Amino acid sequence: MDFWQLIALGAIAGFTIFLGLPIATVKNLSTNKKGFLNALALGILVFLIIDVFGHAWQSTEDTAKEAFAGHVAAGDAILSLIAMFGGIAIGLVGLVSYEAKMTGKSIPEILSVENIRAGDDHLKQLFHEASAYRIAMMIAIGIGAHNFSEGLAIGQSYVTGEISLAILLIIGFGAHNTTEGFGIAGPLSGLINRPRIRFLLLMGLIGGGPTFIGTIMGSMWNSNLAFILFLSIAGGALVYVSMLMYNAGRKYTTNSVMMTGIFIGLVAGFMTDMIIQFSGA
Numbered sequence: 001m002d003f004w005q006l007i008a009l010g011a012i013a014g015f016t017i018f019l020g021l022p023i024a025t026v027k028n029l030s031t032n033k034k035g036f037l038n039a040l041a042l043g044i045l046v047f048l049i050i051d052v053f054g055h056a057w058q059s060t061e062d063t064a065k066e067a068f069a070g071h072v073a074a075g076d077a078i079l080s081l082i083a084m085f086g087g088i089a090i091g092l093v094g095l096v097s098y099e100a101k102m103t104g105k106s107i108p109e110i111l112s113v114e115n116i117r118a119g120d121d122h123l124k125q126l127f128h129e130a131s132a133y134r135i136a137m138m139i140a141i142g143i144g145a146h147n148f149s150e151g152l153a154i155g156q157s158y159v160t161g162e163i164s165l166a167i168l169l170i171i172g173f174g175a176h177n178t179t180e181g182f183g184i185a186g187p188l189s190g191l192i193n194r195p196r197i198r199f200l201l202l203m204g205l206i207g208g209g210p211t212f213i214g215t216i217m218g219s220m221w222n223s224n225l226a227f228i229l230f231l232s233i234a235g236g237a238l239v240y241v242s243m244l245m246y247n248a249g250r251k252y253t254t255n256s257v258m259m260t261g262i263f264i265g266l267v268a269g270f271m272t273d274m275i276i277q278f279s280g281a
Contacts, residue, residue, distance in 0.1 A: 045183050136184055
């Protein structure tokens with residue numbers, strides 16, 4: 001497999017995320033169905049949190065063990081720990097700042113004279129839609145950081161000569177990205193006004209595009225530190241977004257429906273992950 005074939009396959013792995021986005025255009029859903037879809041997407045995000053932190057901490061721990069055994073410099077272990085915990089902080093605090101900025105921009109637009117004259121129900125609808133769009137954007141950003149690290153893994157497998165592993169990772173990550181697209185679309189499903197195609201395309205680019213970029217960068221150099229940093233940033237961002245999604249979902253439906261949706265989402269995440277696990281067999 002030559003470099004250009006790798007780039008093409010990396011793009012395919014990233015942009016399968018678009019396959020899960022059309023669920024956002026579904027209309028006329030009951031509140032229970034909205035809550036269930038929200039919980040299903042949340043379950044996928046919970047799986048990603050487990051997967052992301054598992055890989056990031058494993059790499060950090062391995063570096064610390066190597067440093068303790070004297071095989072690498074102690075500074076490498078310290079940098080790995082800084083990347084791990086610093087990335088989590090960036091992911092959490094960064095999205096807090098982003099949400100505050102987005103909220104500050106949307107409120108003046110919603111509270112226009114025309115919207116106020118339209119009545120309270122209209123204002124509630126606008127605030128609800130603004131919140132759904134904001135959550136979808138934050139999910140896409142978190143997933144994008146996660147997918148960048150996946151792209152790095154694909155590129156680094158290629159540059160180290162593990163061509164078969166690179167191909168299998170592309171297949172596995174491609175399957176994963178389909179469910180991640182659904183995770184982005186979940187908060188947008190059932191809105192009275194369907195999301196614009198332009199917005200969905202933007203979400204797909206933010207969420208899936210980094211896989212393509214990471215594949216290119218990963219094929220140029222091998223950096224364990226960058227791998228840990230981007231995984232931990234993604235993990236922190238996904239934790240923050242998951243809290244928002246749970247609070248939003250509980251407004252629609254009961255806790256039992258939420259837990260059922262989360263369970264099914266977790267199962268979907270683990271089952272698609274088996275494809276990647278088979279690649280190591």
